[in-house]
Amino acid sequence: MSTPLASAMAADTSLFTTQVNDGKYQNAQAMPANASVWGILWRYVSEQRVDAAPSKGIPVMPLNASQLAALPVEQSSIIRFGHSSVYMQVAGQRWLIDPVFSQRTSPFSFIGPKRFHQPPLELSDLENIDGVLISHDHYDHLDKHSIKLLKDKVQHFVVPEGVDQHLLDWGVEANKISRLRWWQSASFGDLTVAATPTQHFSGRGLFDGNQTLWASYVIDAPEQRIFFSGDSGYFDGFKQIGERYGPFDLTMMETGAYDKDWSAVHMTPEQTLQAHLDLKGKALMPVHNSTFDLAFHSWYEPLERISYLSELADVQLVTPKIGEVFTVGQAQKTAAWWRDIK
Template identity: 90%
Template sequence: MSTPFASALAADNTVFTTQVNNGKYQNAQAMPANASAWGILWRYVSEQRVDATPSNGIPVMPLSASQLDALPADQSSVIRFGHSSVYMQVAGQRWLIDPVFSQRTSPFSFIGPKRFHQPPLELSELDSIDGVIISHDHYDHLDKHSIKLLKDKVQHFVVPEGVDQHLLDWGVNSQKIQRLRWWQSANFGELTVTATPTQHFSGRGLFDANQTLWASYVIDAPEQRIFFSGDSGYFDGFKQIGERYGPFDLTMMETGAYDKDWSAVHMTPEQTLQAHLDLKGKALMPAHNSTFDLAFHSWYEPLERISQLSEQANVQLVTPKIGEVFTVGQSQGTEAWWRALN
């Protein structure tokens, strides 16, 4: 069982605390405005795009429940399931981050961004899960269908403040839910999960903008410390997180779905690399790519750009295939698998 929340907020911190104004959550740092929805829609209608979706299948390494059971309990293992969905074995526990197994990231089953590939295994194949971490309530990170399938298999759900109401509406037992503000922590045996700031926004419809909080996470296990960025524009909060909790053995960083029209809430690869350095990260695993078409760039551009940038900066880049096991802390070679698909 988890212990009560423990605040990790320093007494002299007045900048990146959770802020609410008239029932809406706010970013702690002023940021430039994004383009209008009409302007972005016009670009989707009028702008010619190149390689928005892969012409060949994304390589997926199929997984089985027995393979997951065989992962060493004394090591931290990370497996990308697609987009920002990650399976982790840490501190001998089994966790999922932002599990999205639906075919589309949309409120509708017949329209919206469709998957490039299937997950490496189905949710029905997963045994009991110790915990699920949710970064925010956008459809590509919080999937109603997946949560409803998982709710009876999962012991704990860790969510930003306000996201708990979605889970309650979908039948998750309230005793399983840990809701966190920025800098609050929850302990699960030897594992500590801390919600940390991001620069983003929330909402699932036309009338619920920013009524729930968004977060990144520090995942602290005896063997390693891991950071998951969730979605964020680049901001000074990464330096603050790095000062408090770094260095990190692995950072799983948003690298994809960026654009000049929403630069305040999604990072370019250059900014992703800088955020990784701010966090005092060792190995960098790009996430938020290769599963859904959510921007105007080619599907492979985020991986190619971050690959070149990491090489120039002498940063260890980890780009496993979907379903491939990465053992945190090991010098494990990775393949630029996307280049064979162009």
Template identity: 55%
Template sequence: MKTPASIYKNKKFHNLNSQQPAKSKSSFFKNLAILSRYIIEKRVGVNPQQAIPVEALTPSKLEQLSSSQLHVIKLGHSSLLLKVYGEYWLLDPVFSKRASPFPFLGPKRFHPAPIDIEALPEIDKVLISHDHYDHLDKQAIRALAHKTKQFLVPMGIDLRLYEWGVEEEQVYYFDWWEELAIDNGFIAYTPAQHFSGRGLGDGNKTLWGSWVIKAGEHSVFFSGDSGYFSGFKDIGAKYGPFDLTLIETGAYDKDWPDVHMQPEESLQAHLDVNGKVMMPVHNGTFDLAFHPWYEPLDRIHRLAQEQQVDLLTPKFGQVITLGTDNLTSAWWESLKQK
């Protein structure tokens, strides 16, 4: 029996540096303090006051994209649609109106998805980074079950998918550093510094992590959710360089520095994994923190200019094609509250 790369003790997963232990009495009081901030603290600009621009996607538009290239489309938050040499893949697909266990309560979408889930073509692969509601959407998984060949998930999430109607032969579950060969490359599940859980009593019972995609002549890194940690350099040393990094940049705060990155750390993570072009994700769709909704994009845009890092900030639904000149804009500037 092989030794697992992840740390699993007392029926719970742990980070490499053990900064995020299983939920405890101390974390309960910390969560209570954060909740009080939401009630007491005045928050400014956390919701857009104007419609966020979305470029509509249609089946015919997707079909017209070349099958000899790799295309990336930001659908919202950390949800992405990829056309990988003719195959359609989804990363952390969330289509529900709220990132919540309740349809009537919790963070509500700022904008619609560029395409309805029913209009999506047949999906070859769905990749899930971890089980939080803004990354694992139960209703989306159920809707995708009949039109998806493979679900690639961290250890423990396979059991959830079986409960939701996905057949066992469709599901592949991964420990950190495990790889799956594909026709023109491979996919690897790599570490992150985060935590998991969808309700009371299930904290850290499923694994969390990031994804490496090597397909044809291109390579992509998807960070999932993570605090800044030395593991990014390990990923870069083993799998870099990357043509494109999809790095969490948003929903950060002084009260959770170990599990979400400030924009400065997001940029450093991009550099650590040896990324060539960075696309910030985990922003612009849900109110999950205390900062203005546009602040992550503002900060990372400024930092990238200062450090001469190539940055892509596409509108939701805009197609990015690797290996070509992609033009994006600071589309959020005109929507900022005055």
């Protein structure tokens, strides 16, 4: 379901709009080519890795259902569950973003990137979830196991166009799913969610590349406005989103799994900071880090670099521990926890 505002935006030819060619979705801006799969695999075999995984346990603050129920309904609360998985209480509603509770981000249970840490609570502790946002269909963002366990506990699923078919295949009822193109939005009581562009790609197998759309999200509540980047390379779309929807009280920005061989589809910390500024963001929360080994950099490098850069730029950086509650709009000090476990 789209709002009149979203329809007006889609009609604006200056915006990056959803494009499909021969059944495949396309990025809105021309971008450099990524390295070949074989070249990347050779690097994994031949390059020596440094601190790919933490030598000590990632600090996790355990949660339970009672603690979630006690969160003040008049505030917007954000809790990182790991990687890009986030719990939000906004407009008095309980939402999850890209929930991944499986041990590996892989089509197989026995191989693929394995978690550095456990989630701060069990899926069974999550009840009466108002909604789930999915940014795209890669395994570290769309987890079949988690969706199947959540499908009867969730009232609404908001997904980019095409991702709805995955959910239908896994038993989610069609009337629970809102599928959006870029600049379309859906409203749920006092909360409006708008899908916005990213520069990325999709696919879960060898032959389904770019058959589903990828997106970032604007979460517009009466008390605050929040942005979630999904996965993206840096591009002019962030300026468009900032102009249309900014300023944002909080941006949750991809900061991790970047590399020179796929610079078009993942941002360096320097680009993450610039995107936050383009969005007219206030507080910046780095996500997409500290849970899985998905690149060649050390596990802590994304947080260290964005911490240094944000200090230089006088940007409020918030780096809560996994499971720690962050209240949007408050001057809440968070620790550089990764420095204790390098």
